[in-house]
Structures are given as C-alpha cells and as structure tokens.
Amino acid sequence: xxxxxxxxxxxxxxxxxxxxxxxxxxxxxxxxxxxxxxxxxxxxxxxxxxxxxxxxxxxxxxxxxxxxxxxxxxxxxxxxxxxxxxxxxxxxxxxxxxxxxxxxxxxxxxxxxxxxxxxxxxxxxxxxxxxxxxxxxxxxxxxxxxxxxxxxxxxxxxxxxxxxxxxxxxxxxxxxxxxxxxxxxxxxxxxxxxxxxxxxxxxxxxxxxxxxxxxxxxxxxxxxxxxxxxxxxxxxxxxxxxxxxxxxxxxxxxxxxxxxxxxxxxxxxxxxxxxxxxxxxxxxxxxxxx
Numbered sequence: 407x408x409x410x411x412x413x414x415x416x417x418x419x420x421x422x423x424x425x426x427x428x429x430x431x432x433x434x435x436x437x438x439x440x441x442x443x444x445x446x447x448x449x450x451x452x453x454x455x456x457x458x459x460x461x462x463x464x465x466x467x468x469x470x471x472x473x474x475x476x477x478x479x480x481x482x483x484x485x486x487x488x489x490x491x492x493x494x495x496x497x498x499x500x501x502x503x504x505x506x507x508x509x510x511x512x513x514x515x516x517x518x519x520x521x522x523x524x525x526x527x528x529x530x531x532x533x534x535x536x537x538x539x540x541x542x543x544x545x546x547x548x549x550x551x552x553x554x555x556x557x558x559x560x561x562x563x564x565x566x567x568x569x570x571x572x573x574x575x576x577x578x579x580x581x582x583x584x585x586x587x588x589x590x591x592x593x594x595x596x597x598x599x600x601x602x603x604x605x606x607x608x609x610x611x612x613x614x615x616x617x618x619x620x621x622x623x624x625x626x627x628x629x630x631x632x633x634x635x636x637x638x639x640x641x642x643x644x645x646x647x648x649x650x651x652x653x654x655x656x657x658x659x660x661x662x663x664x665x666x667x668x669x670x671x672x673x674x675x676x677x678x679x680x681x682x683x684x685x686x687x688x689x690x691x692x693x694x695x696x
Contacts, residue, residue, distance in 0.1 A: 409451050410607045413463060413472030416441065416454040418496045419590065423473060426494060429618035429692050430611070449607060458528070461486055461593065470598040471608045477504060477567070477588035481531050487599040490592040490612040492619060495569055499622055504529055504586040505571075506536075507554075507579040508563045517542050517583055520563055526556045527565035529586075536565075536585045554579060617693035624694055625668045628687040630654065630661055635682030642677050644670065665694060 414423050414434075424434055434452060436443030441454045453469055460474035461484035471489070479486065495502050506525075508514040517540045526549040527533045533546050549556065553564045554577040565585050568574060574581060592612050598604050631639045636651070639662065643649060649664040662683075666674070675686055 407448065408603050409449055410471065410604055411451050411453060411469040412608075412611075413453050413455045413460050413469040413474075415457040415460060415473055417456055419457055419473070419475075420454070422494055422496055426492075426615055426618055429621070430614035431693075432611075432614075450611075464593050464595050467595045467597060469595070470604055471592065471594045471611075473590060473592055475502070475588045476591050477502075477529060477532060477586055479591065479593065480535075480586070481529050483531065485596065486593040487596055488591055488593055489599075489608055490616060492590040492592060492615055494590055494619060499619065500569070501587045501589045502567055502569050503584050504532060504565055504567055504588065505574070505581045506563060506565055506583040506585055507557075507574050507581050509558045510578045510580050512558065512562075514563065515582060520544055523562035524560075525563045525565060526553050526561040528553065529565060529567075532586055533565045613695065614693065617695040620694040620696060621691040623668055624665050624691055625671060626663065626665055626689045626691055627671070627674075628661065628663045628685075628689070629678060629683040630659055630685040631681075631683045633658055633660055636660055636662075638681045639678060639683050642674060642681055644674075665691065 414420070427434055433446040434443050443452050443454065445452045455463060455472065457474045458478050460472040461479045461482045463469050464472045464486050465484040473492070493499055506517060514520060517537070521542050522544065524545045524547065525533060526547050528549050530546055530548050537544055537546070547561070549564070553566050554573055557564060557579065566574065571581060592608070592615070594608055640649065643662065643664060644666050649662050652661045654661055671688055678686060
C-alpha cells in the first residue's frame with residue numbers, strides 16, 4: 407500500500423493543526439510525548455516536526471509534505487512546492503508578523519536608528535535580509551528563547567514573532583516596523599510532487615483543510631417563508647452564491663437555505679422574522695468547499 411509521509415508542526419501550531427485536521431475529517435491520536443501519532447487514514451504516516459525545521463526536511467525528501475509557516479520557508483531558503491496557503495495560526499485565523507521591537511522608552515524610531523546596534527532573534531536570515539534591504543548593518547545574534555526580556559540590557563532591539571503584540575507590550579517593548587508577514591503553508595518535496603498518487607493525496611488533504619477553514623466563520627441557515635413574502639426575505643438574506651429555495655407541501659410556503667457569515671446572523675434573524683420568515687434554524691458547519 408502506498409503511503410504519504412506528512413509532517414505536522416510540533417509546538418505552538420500543533421493544537422490548532424490537530425483541530426483543523428479533525429474538522430477536515432482526520433482523527434489524530436497518541437501520547438502527548440509521541441512524535442509519530444496515529445491517524446485514521448492508513449495511507450498517511452504522520453510525523454511531528456518543529457515548524458522551524460519542516461521546510462528543510464521536506465526539501466531533503468525525509469518527508470513528502472508538511473505544514474509550516476512561510477517565514478520558516480524563507481528562513482531556511484528551502485526549495486519546495488507550495489500546495490496551499492492555510493490562513494490559521496496559534497490564536498486565530500489571521501497572518502502573523504515578525505516585527506522589529508525596541509524598549510518603550512528608547513529613542514529608536516526606525517530601523518535606521520539601529521545602525522551598529524545589536525539585535526536578537528530566532529529568525530536570523532530573515533532579519534539579515536531585512537537589514538540589507540534597508541542598508542543597515544547590525545550585529546544579529548540567534549536567540550534561543552525568551553527574546554522579549556533581552557532589551558535593553560543584553561541587546562538593543564529584537565525581531566520577534568507576534569499575533570497580537572500583547573507579549574511585547576507586557577515587556578515594555580514597542581513595535582517600530584514589520585519585518586515579514588507570514589501565513590501557514592502546506593508544502594511538498596519537489597520530487598514527491600511529481601508522483602501522481604502523492605500529489606493527488608496532498609491536494610485532497612488541502613481541499614479538506616481549506617474547506618474546514620472556510621467553515622470557521624460561517625453558519626448554515628434554514629427558514630420557512632410565505633411565498634408572497636419570499637422576495638422581501640431574499641432581499642435581506644445574503645448568500646455565498648444563491649440561496650436554495652424549495653416549495654413546501656403547502657404551496658403557499660417555501661423553504662430557504664443558505665450559508666452566511668456568522669457575524670451577520672444576530673442582525674439578520676430579527677430582520678428576517680420581521681419580514682415574515684418562520685421556523686428559523688441556525689446550524690454549524692464543518693466544511694465549506696468553494
């Protein structure tokens with residue numbers, strides 16, 4: 407039996423990835439200390455690898471495909487095939503940023519002010535490219551962690567990954583520039599991508615995961631409406647394409663079903679009720695395949 411070696415990120419992205427895989431239809435289980443968890447698809451072998459190293463192992467062919475950040479692809483200068491962009495992170499469905507941050511009370515206002523200074527970061531190559539682009543020379547050192555506590559005693563500034571900026575603010579740091587914006591990516595090894603079976607398998611996983619992501623912010627809505635009030639109801643009701651409309655046994659009534667943004671539901675339901683809709687049902691979605 408053919409099998410795909412799939413790398414999933416160990417660490418901060420792990421829980422979010424497991425949840426997304428489950429919504430996509432894959433159940434992953436195993437000890438929290440295991441780096442080779444079980445998955446209910448015999449055609450997939452899952453291996454947990456730190457996101458920082460994923461692109462390198464995919465490039466080398468140790469694994470066929472993997473999930474990592476665009477930032478780590480750039481940091482490793484990895485030659486891989488990108489199958490999909492998956493817009494999710496540890497805390498939400500949005501990109502993350504590598505930012506240049508300095509002490510709140512410092513006089514540094516831009517990267518130009520850091521000429522000849524010391525910067526700590528885990529993303530050394532990304533930082534060096536950024537500095538070169540801005541024609542600034544700094545001493546860039548690799549940080550093993552707890553980077554936020556290093557300025558101003560150990561370094562003058564840091565380049566750190568953030569979603570909300572809360573950790574930086576808690577450590578009295580201010581952001582003076584965005585170095586790189588990054589999203590999660592599903593990637594493949596160049597040779598593995600030429601294998602028709604492996605490519606099709608990864609693209610199927612991609613379709614399911616993107617469908618699960620698309621469903622995160624949406625809900626389904628069912629309702630009944632008198633035929634003579636149908637147009638008034640439809641005028642209020644947004645839809646991804648067009649609502650599904652069915653005639654009920656009582657020809658004076660019709661059933662309407664659609665998918666819409668969850669954020670709009672609380673405003674729409676009272677308006678729909680006022681327009682004549684009845685029997686309104688809101689339900690969650692696992693996947694929306696566009």
